[in-house]
Amino acid sequence: MRTDARKNIGKRGAKLNRIEKLMITICILSVISILANQPEIYSQIRVDWTDIGRIHNEPVYVRPGVWAEFALTESELAELDFHGIPYDVIIRDMTAYYVSRFDAMMDMGGWRTYEMQKAALDSLHDTYPAYVSEPESIGAGWDGNAIWVVKISDNVDIDEDEPEVLIGLGIHAREPIAMEIVLEFAQWLMESYGTDEVAAHLVDDREIWIVPLMNPDGYRYNEIIEPDGGGMWRKNRRNNGGGLYGVDLNRNFPYMWGYDDYGSSPDPSEETYRGPSAASEPETQAILELVNSRDFRTSLGFHSWSNLYLSPWGYTYDLCDDHNWFMRIMYRYARNNNYIYGPGASVIYRTNGDTDDWFYGDTTERNKILAVTPEVGGYDDGFWPPLWRKPELVAENMPACIVCCQVAGSAPFMTSTWVTDSTGDTSGYADPGETARLKIEVENLGYDPTLAYIIPSAPISGVSILTDTAWTELIPSQGYDTTYVDFILDPVRFDAGDLVRLDFEIRDTSGHLTFDSTSFICGTPFFFAQYDFEADDGSFIASGDWEWGEPTTGPEEAYSGLKLWATRLDSNYRNDRESILLIPPVIIPDSCYKPMLSFVHWYSFEAPSAGDVYDGGTVRISTNSGSTWEVLNPINGYDGEAYSGNDYVGGDSVFTANSGLWKHEHFDLSAYEGMTVEIALVMGSDPYVTEDGWYVDDVAFLDYIETGMTTTEISKPARPMIEISPNPFNTSTKIDISVGDSREAELSIYNTNGKLVRRWLLTDNTHSITWDGRDDSGKSIPTGVYLLHAKTGDTRTNRKLLLLK
Ligand SMILES: [Zn+2]
Known part of the structure; x- marks a missing residue:
């Protein structure tokens, strides 16, 4: 609750001793000096x-x-x-707007004050004295407010030989989320230390330095001028004379300081005033001293807003020497939140004298630091997001904090997987019942070389994993290696065409641990149309920007062989354009197991912003020779929905932003069995901003069949015909099954964990069963999705049932 200082003064004004009078005079003087600096709108x-x-x-x-x-x-x-x-x-009025979103009963809209920051650091140290150092002041602003730092590590009082990380900074006074994220990260490390191996590894094997707020004067000034929150002061509180205050500390760092006037200003009245000289500010000097006295390898300096991760350089469009390394690291930072990432100069605008350029660029007294600036928050968040957004903004940046710490040492990650059969490297397939092999590529994003090992598991039953632990060779920093996991899919549980998922723990020898997963479709593909685009263009009909050949932009090479289709092979796609790639008509055979369209693609479209998806690509299907089209959904889904300002794919679900790596896409064509379909890859761009575009290779129409079946058998399997009504059901449902020539059939119901719930053995060729939602022992089963598996002779059919109670 807020206390009203003026009211207290009024009440007690009658009887004041001299010291109290003096105190009040000082108070009034400081109020006057604040009033002289009326908060601007x-x-x-x-x-x-x-x-x-x-x-x-x-x-x-x-x-x-x-x-x-x-x-x-x-x-x-x-x-x-x-x-x-x-x-x-x-x-x-931005402040009024921010305050309107806050709970009026809470100071600073519920965002932490400077004192609460210090209290949070004290509390961390008091609660976990063995792991969190006592807060230490590394300097102060002109007004005397201290910059606090803590170190987090096991044996925290000893300077151990462990990779060092610097996180936090809080350099701009009106960006409170910066301080919140790093304090929450510290809290998570401590609370999870005993239960979470990832946290334990970071605390045990890294030295993590936390600076929540390197601009305490500016932050406190916002507290004073806008006690309800939403203060718009950005700089520190240097008195520049003439009633002007403040240096933008993120323009005051000495590498390429004042390089030019792009994004940094020599004018003391401006928000990006870089100060009278490089590192002129006490706050900057405090950080220089800390950083030059340590051996930090990675850093995150949080800002808001825009959903970005920015790497050096800021001062020039030239790419830094470690550009590719930065991009691979930021791909991991952004993997869960889809922030846009890249060098600051090209992703947003040029600046000079910022923290990242100095951390990375100035190696006169220390090694380079892989420093990245997160700009946290979406278009609606602004500088002071409503408080309910805090947990989301914190959570979406936890992976970046974790990866940042990992990269400082050794940091193995899975990059890609592919299925081969039991014979090893030949391009085989994982058929149910056979021993299959998953090859796994691992990259080491960290500074230090590492051995990596991978522990596989399957989230559903029916997968027997034969490799307990898959080891790599020693992987150098930024290097790659491959390893493999052998497994068998239970032929009762899995049919050709089913999606299989495997989960992995990835470790290094010190216990480093990340999680990853991969999924693939089991069975052997039977291709009824296949295009690799090497010898010819597949007779695809192209309009707009689609071109066939060898790409020099985007991924810079085809996924397989040399050639592919792309929305321009050697430059960005063009603005305000519809580009259609029409695949020749294909007949989807009757009685398939699971007919699919598949292709491999790499894409980079204009990044969504302000909640809008501007450019993107979609896949459409027509069953009437192109009279009407509908969007065909990939099994793993699209990235978003294009906005109405896109005249060509507006309102459609589309692939947009970046694929990151090559992606395999599958589209279920079961609904089109027996039909002739036409499929079009449609890219639409709005009038502004272009990127590399859409690169598509290895287009195929296929069915997944099982071991032992030949391609001629695929056209005539006597598959069980099943009808379920009602579905979803409440108390009971009727299952009608026609098994054709087969006299015998087995009907099984599994839950989503793969556990058998109910089984019937049938001996006549037409049946009607009423299932009462009970298992074999007569127990009523809970609400949920169940799988009905019908087996006759060599053929199988699956149907989903939904029981709602
Ligand atoms: Zn900022």
Whole structure:
């Protein structure tokens, strides 16, 4: 609860001793000095991309090539008016807008104050003194507020020979999520230490330094001017004279300081004022001293907002020497939250004197640091997200914190898997009943070489894993190796065409642990149409940007062989364009097991922002020679839905943003058995921003069949015909089964864990069974999805049942 200081003064004003009077005079003086610095009203405004260079502020959100939004004061807006720069006001008063989303009963809208930050560090140390050092002040701002740091590690008082990591920073005063994420990460490390192997490994084998707030003066100033939260002060509190305050500490670092005036300003009145000289600020010096005295290898310096991870360089568009390493690391950071990532200069805008460039670039007194800036929060979050967003924003950045710590040492990750058969490297398939092999590629993203080992498991029963532990050779930093896991799929549980999933724990010799999984379709594919695009273009009909040949952009090579189809082989796709790639008509045979369309693709489309998906590709199917089309959904789903401003795929589900790596895609065509279908890969771009585009290889139409079956048998399996009604059902459902020529059939019901629930053996060729939702022992079974498996002779059919109570 808030206390009202003025009211207290009024009550006690009658009887004051001299010291109290003096205290009050000091209070009043500081109130006056604050009033002299009346909090400015900031408006969020949007300008055309072409005008971005005319505004000397850091954009708060950009749609590259289209528009940029800024947080500007009244006087800055007057300057835009003066120079005739057109703009739209998105939010008139940002602080008022942020406060309107807060609970009025909570100070700072519920976001931690500077003192609460210190209390949180104290509490961590008091609760876990063996693992969290006593908070230490490494310096202070001009107003004297301390910058606190703690170290987290086992044997925390000893400087052990363990990889060092620096996380936090909190450099901009109006970005409270930075401090929250790192404090929550520290809390998670400690609370999970005894129960979570990932956390335990990081605490035991790393030295993690936490600086939640390196701009305490600026943050406290926001607390004073806007005690309800939403304060818009960004810089530190240097007195620049003339009533002007503050240096942008993220422009004050000495590597390429003041390189040019892009994104950093020599003008003390501006938000990106870089200070009178490199490292002129006490806060900057405190961090320099800390960093130069340690051997940090990786760092995350949190900011808000825009859902980005940014790597060096900031000062130039040139790629840094470790660009590919950074990209692979940030792919892991962004794997769960789909943040856009890349070098700061090209992803958003150029700046100089920022933390990342100095951490990475200045190696005169220490080694390079792989430093990345997360910009946390989506378009609606702003600088002060509503408090309910905090757990989500924290959670979506925990993987980046963990990976950042791992990369400082050895850090093996799975990159790709592929199924072979039991004979090893030949391109075989995992048929139910046979010994199959999964090859696994492992990369070491870490600084140190490592042996990796992988422990496989299956989330559903019916998979017998024959390899307890799969080992790699020693993998150098940034290197790769492959290993394998052998397994057998239970032929009763699995049919050709079923999706199989395997889970993995990935470890290094010190116990490092990540989790990953892979899924694939079992059975041997029988191709009824197949295109590798090597000898010819497959007679595909292309319009718009689709081209056949060898790519030099995007993935820069085909997935297999040399050639593929791409929306331009040597440059970005074009704006405002529909590009259609039409596959020749295909007849989907009758009585397939599970007919599918499959292809391998790599894609990079304009990144979604402001909640909109701008560009993307979709797959459409027609059963009437192209008169009407509908979207065909991949088994693993699309990435999003295109916005209405895209004239070609607007409203459709699409692949968008980045695939990251090559991706296998499967589309179930069971609904089209016996039909002639046409399929089109449709890419639509809106009028702005282009990227590498869509690269498609190895298109195939196939059915998955089982061991021992020949391709001629596929056209005539006498599969059981099943009808279930009702489904979903409540108390009972009727199952009608026709087994054709076969006299005998076995009907089994499994739960989703693969456990047999009920089984019937049938001896006539037509049956009607009423299932009362009970298992073989007569017990009533719970609500859920169940699998009905019908087996006659060599053929099998599966159906899903949903029991709702
Ligand atoms: Zn920032």
